[in-house]
Amino acid sequence: MIKNSIKKNDVFFITILFLLIIVSSIVAVLSFYLVHSSNMVLYKIFLNILVIVTTFISLLLFMNGIIIIKLLKGKSISCISRKIVQISLSFIYTNTVNLSRLLGLDKNKIRSVFSELNNRLILLSNTHVVAEEILVLLPHCLQKSSCPHKITNHIDNCKRCGLCDIDKLIELKEKYNIKLFVATGGTLARKIIKETKPKAIIAVACERDLSSGILDVKNIPVIGILNERPEGPCVNTRVNLKKVEETIQYFITEVNFTKK
Structure with missing residues (x-):
């Protein structure tokens, strides 16, 4: 819950x-x-x-x-x-x-x-979709700032070292078969949404980017999850992985139950 x-x-x-x-x-x-x-x-x-x-x-x-x-x-x-x-x-x-x-x-x-x-x-609103129709949008600051393997274009560039939360988020992508992308700003986020055509979005960001993103997206349910900033804004941020997984499960629960 x-x-x-x-x-x-x-x-x-x-x-x-x-x-x-x-x-x-x-x-x-x-x-x-x-x-x-x-x-x-x-x-x-x-x-x-x-x-x-x-x-x-x-x-x-x-x-x-x-x-x-x-x-x-x-x-x-x-x-x-x-x-x-x-x-x-x-x-x-x-x-x-x-x-x-x-x-x-x-x-x-x-x-x-x-x-x-x-x-x-x-x-x-009890919105439920299949897992493949869920898009998880992440800020680039979740990646370790010292990491040379940039994941903005392809998240699979991550080497899965476990020093940031990207590794665990990719595990969720593989577990549920959801879409997972990193966006550096609103323009790229809109481009990703247009290309992937999701029916539900889980957005991880700071307060400002979350609120503006929620207002910007029309006709698609967006659940926002605030990132955690132990080292300050925009650098080496974290996310509550349990909350991300619970949100994925919320969106797909009724669909999976119906299939059974």
């Missing part, structure tokens, strides 16, 4: 930012019309429309907030609620990151919450 990795203080953090988005949006729009309106008749018409629209948006955002909190706490939600969050997730994420930047807060915390929220939505 893939566990929820979000802490309670992260749920509180994202909730406060979410409420700030609602309040600041309403105040900003109201202020704009109050300052720029000179015709009182038009002003009253616009004000009434504005009140209705902002009330509707506020209620919608408030509903999203409740659903998101339930998701982050690991609770199940209805299919309709899941669709609502999926549609609004891009807007919520972008504005929350922008607000956190203005407030000088940690953007990576927002990004990790977004990735976890996306993972929860994918897990609730």
